[in-house]
Amino acid sequence: MTDAQVLLTLAVALFAIGFLGVVVRRHILIMLMCMELMLNGVNLSLVTFAHEQGSPLGAVLVFLIFVVAAAEIAIAIPIALLLVRRKRTVDLYAYTDLKG
Amino acid sequence: MSHLLVWIVLLPLAGFLFNGLAGDRLGARAVSLVGCGLPIGSFTLTVAGAIALAAAGGEPRVETAFTWATVGDHSFEVAFYLDRLSVVMALVVTGVGSLIHVYSTGYMRDDPGYARYFAYLNLFLFFMLVLVLGRSLLVLFVGWEGVGLASYLLIGFWFQDPEKARAGKKAFITNRVGDAGFLLGMFVLFQAAGTLEMDRVNAVFSTGAPAGFSASLIGVLLFVGATGKSAQIPLHVWLPDAMAGPTPVSALIHAATMVTAGVYMVARLSGIYGQAPEASAVIAAVGVLTALFAATVALTQNDIKKVLAYSTISQLGLMFLALGVGAYGVAVFHLYTHAFFKACLFLGAGSVIHALGGEQDIRRMGGLARRVPTTFATFAVAAAAIAGIPPLAGFFSKDEILWFALASRSGGALWLWALAALTAFLTAFYMARLLWLTFLAPSRVDAETARHVHESPRSMTGVLIALAALSAVGGFVGVPHLLEPLLPLPEVRPGLDALETPLVLLSVLLAVGGVGAAAYVLAAGEDPAEVFRRRFPGLHRLVAGKYFVDEAYERWVTRPLYWVSDRVFLRFSDRRVLDGSLHALAALAERSAARLSRAQTGNLQLYAFLVLAGIAAGLLWSLRHV
Amino acid sequence: MEWLLEHLDRLLLYVFGAGALVSALLMLVLRQPMRVALALISAMVFLGGIYGLLGVHFIAAFQVLIYVGAIMVFMVYVIMMLDPRDPSCAERFSVLVLPAVVAFVLLVGVLGYVVWAGAPALAGGAYGSVYELRQFAASFLKEYWLHFELTSVLLVVAVVAAVAVIQVHRGRHD
Known part of the structure; x- marks a missing residue:
């Protein structure tokens, strides 16, 4: 058992837990935070791979993911706020009529 | 000039482009100048070509314009070919065509579609010259389809009238039926001869049909195309309806030139038909039956243009009869004389219609001889020519057809002669009736119209006089003799030589008898068609109903x-x-x-x-x- | 004691990893969003520690600066804007808990199996000098400059989009 395997297992666990959180938690902000957790899991795996391969590419990708996460949250939070203002609730189930 | 033939063909095309694109903007004067000038230029060049051909002793002149397509080892060239046969055709087409263009400047003067009319007419002339001068059957076919298009456009020239538009469609569609046969014939011919250039095809067939191919099959298939274009049974139905077009168009396209394209094509490919006795027999039979059939229908028609249309079908039938018995030169001779007198008759009819403000029914005409004397005189000359009164042009050509129908060694027979003679008699009869009812009988024109009756303008009467003169003297040009090196006349059946002179006399008698019989009935103040209707109501119904x-x-x-x-x-x-x-x-x-x-x-x-x-x-x- | 010093790195690695895992699991069960946010922050900090242990100090710094310092502060701020006694979200979990857990177990099982059984490429590795900031920066600007520029475009788009979202909102209510 190497360190890399441990770290990758941790990355898998973080990603899967994040995913599970997105599926089971009904609070929309908590869902957003779980998505961040998934991204963190991916970041960890990238860093680990880069570490193993001795290549800076993984670090570059991590850096790009930071930016993407910042952009994502910058859009997602105003949308969530607008939704909450519309219906006065943070419960995802109140928004099923958005399917059109 | 090294590109004489190309120029002959291209001048009318230039006229089409000019009149079609800019004619409406430049006014009638420019349209007339271009529309008539270029065909006349074409005619002048054709005369120059004819002189050069005579100087060369009849050696064919070939000009390759460009290579159309190269497929495998075969190269299809657009080449023009001037020999004794095509020069006669080209002279008729450009000569009569130019005259009719000039006539049209008077006839169509007030029509709003003046420029369009001349554009179409020039287009027709272009395609007709492609047809006549093309060396390859493929080029001929392009012209063949092109004149069909021009014919369609001109029959439906007044397309606002659905009846006329329908007549145009009928002509076009009927011709498609024939073209299917023509195309099949071309395919088989290409398989057999390996070329579509007609002089080479004739050379291939001069020693008999290539092994495995039947010349008669090719001949019959091509003849199917000819029945469409030349209005023979069973595809004749479009020509009477085609009279919906302007009268000069009827004269040029549906009497003098386009409808004779089938005759020209068969004569051009005489090498094939010389090897195809069965196909020739079919042509002769179809020709003579068409001639008789159309002549009987012409007896009962009351529309002046319809009478002439059926007369055209009848005369075309006689030409095919001549082709069928191997007298190709004679058929071309009749084509040539027919172009003059039938164009003259149609243009005369146009002049009458013009004078009467659009009336076409001969039952409401009469007494016009004194009111429109020039028209009457020229019409009478042309009618006499078609009836076969010597020494007018029609006499010579028709007499020779009758002679070869009986005497030709390649297919002549008594029944062909008998039917053709009957047709000749009927022709004289219905032409006399037409002439009488239109010009000589007491006037049945209503008073209002009668007051406006007037002789046509100079541009029209001048053309009528020219054509009447040609109808009178055209027969003295020995076209069959001229063509003999190319299209030898068939041998005469043994033992018939002695009959030639009596038969000439007999055909004169037939013509005079036809006129006389008509005169006998008409002098009693009766319309022969009416008499016929009273005596044989059932038969009359059949004939008047065009069978x-x-x-x-x-x-x-x-x-x-x-x-x-x-x-x-x-x-x-x-x-x-x-x-x-x-x-x-x-x-x-x-x-x-x-x-x-x-x-x-x-x-x-x-x-x-x-x-x-x-x-x-x-x-x-x-x-x-x- | 010597053993401890010798294996301090690895020990810290495990401790940080366990901390991150526990924080993540807490996120699933905590009811209050603010507590969930704090759990996420702690998971991120633990991950930053792991990055530091791996020698990628600048990524560790970014992790703390961008994620914790920017994103999560933003998130906490929003949570505070909402009414903490909102009764509408009384239900913690959706109806899909059981099937989702089954799928979760499957996913972890498969990926974990691959990590533990397969992947010969993961056998050990050299701690190279690739993680020096200088090299990272050079390769970023030499090889990955296009991606770098694209992210800047992405950020501009995000700013414009955020402004647009707010404008839509204003236009409707004012």
Whole structure:
């Protein structure tokens, strides 16, 4: 058992837990935070791979993911706020009529 | 000039482009100048070509314009070919064509479509010259289709009238039937001879048909095309309806030039027909039957242009009779004389119609001889020529046709002669009737119209005089003799030589007898058609109804085709099978989409779960299989 | 004690990893969003520690600066804007808990199996000098400059989009 395997297992666990959180938690902000957790899991795996391969590419990708996460949250939070203002609730189930 | 023939062909095309594109903007004067000037220029060049040909002793002149296509070892060239035969045709086409262009400047003067009319007429001349001068059967076919197009455009020239537009369509569609045969004939011919250049084809067939190919099959297939273009039984139905076009068009296209294209084509390919006795027999029989059939119909018609139209069909039948008995030169001779007198008759009829303000029914004419004397005189000369009164042009050519119908060693027979002679008699008879009822009988014109009767302008009468003069003296040009090195006359059956002079006398008698018989009835103040109707009501109904060919086609061809198209192709194939299957597919998609749309709950977490389950399942599967 | 010093790195690695895992699991069960946010922050800090242990100090710094310092502060701020006694979200979990847990177990099982059984490429590795900031920066600007520029475009788009979202909102209510 190497360190890399441990770290990758941790990355898998973080990603899967994040995913599970997105599926089971009904609070929309908590869902957003779980998505961040998934991204963190991916970041960890990238860093680990880069570490193993001795290549800076993984670090570059991590850096790009930071930016993407910042952009994502910058859009997602105003949308969530607008939704909450519309219906006065943070419960995802109140928004099923958005399917059109 | 090294490109003489190309220029002959291209000048009318230039006229078409000029008049078609700019004519409306430049006014009638420019249109007349270009529309008549270029055909006349073409005619002048043709005369120059004829002189050069005579100087060269009849050596054919070939000009290759460009190579159309190269397929494998075969190269298809657009080449023009001037020899004794095509020079006669080209002179007739450009000569009579130019005259009719000039005539049209008077006849069509007040028509709003003046420029369009001249554009079409120039276009026709271009395609007709392509047809006549083309060396390859393929080039001829381009011209063949092109004149069909021009004919369609000009028959339906006044397309606002649905009746006239329909006549144009009828002509076009009937010709398509013939063209199918023509194309098949071309395919077989190319297989057999390996070339479509007609002088080479004739050379190939000069020693008999190539092994494995029947010259008669090729001949009959090509003749099917000719029956369409030249209005022979059974495809003659379009020509009478084609009279819906302006009268000069009827004169040029549907009397003098285009309808003789079939005759020209058969004469051009005489090498094939010389090896095809069966096809020749078919041509002779169809020709003589058409001649007789059309002549009887012409007896009972009351529309001046319809009489002339059936007369044209009848004369074309006589030409095909000559072709069928191997007298190709004689057929071309009759074509040439017919171009003069029939153009003159049509243009005279146009002048009469012009004078009467559009009236075409001869029962409401009469007494016009004094009112329009020039028209009358020229019409009378032309009518006498077609009736075969010596020494006018029609006498010579018709007499020779009758002689070879009886005496030719390649197919001449007594029954052909008898029917042709009867046709000649009837021709004289109905022309006399037409002349009498139009010009000589007491006037039946209503007073209002009568006051406006006037002689046509100089541009029209001048052309009439020129054509009448040609009808009078054209027969003295020995066209068959001129063509003999190219199209030798058939040998005479043994023992018939002595009959030649008596037969000439007999044909004169027939012509005079026909006129006399008509005069006998007419002098009593009666219309022969009326007498005929009283005496033989049943027969008259049949003839006046044009033997009900149109009705038979309607009943036995059009309606079954329509039924099949409607029931089988439209209702069954198109609507039920094609549309039905498409509608079924659409309904299937719609229904399955309705089912699947229930999965769209709007619950994001369900979607996320499905993604999660999908990823897990996909990974599981790839673990097993990759 | 010597053993402890010798294996301090690895020990810290495990401690940080366990901390991150526990924080993540807490995120699933905590009811209050603010507590969930704090759990996420702690998971991120633990991950930053792991990055530091791996020698990628600048990524560790970014992790703390961008994630914790920017994103999560933003998130906490929003949570505070909402009414903490909102009764509408009384239900913690969706109806899909059981199937989702099954799928979760499958996913972890498959990926964990791959990590533990397969992947020969993961056997050990050299701690190279690739993680020096200088090299990272050079390769970023030499090889990945296009991606770098694209992210800047992405950020501009995000700013514009955020402004647009707010404008839509204003236009409707004012």
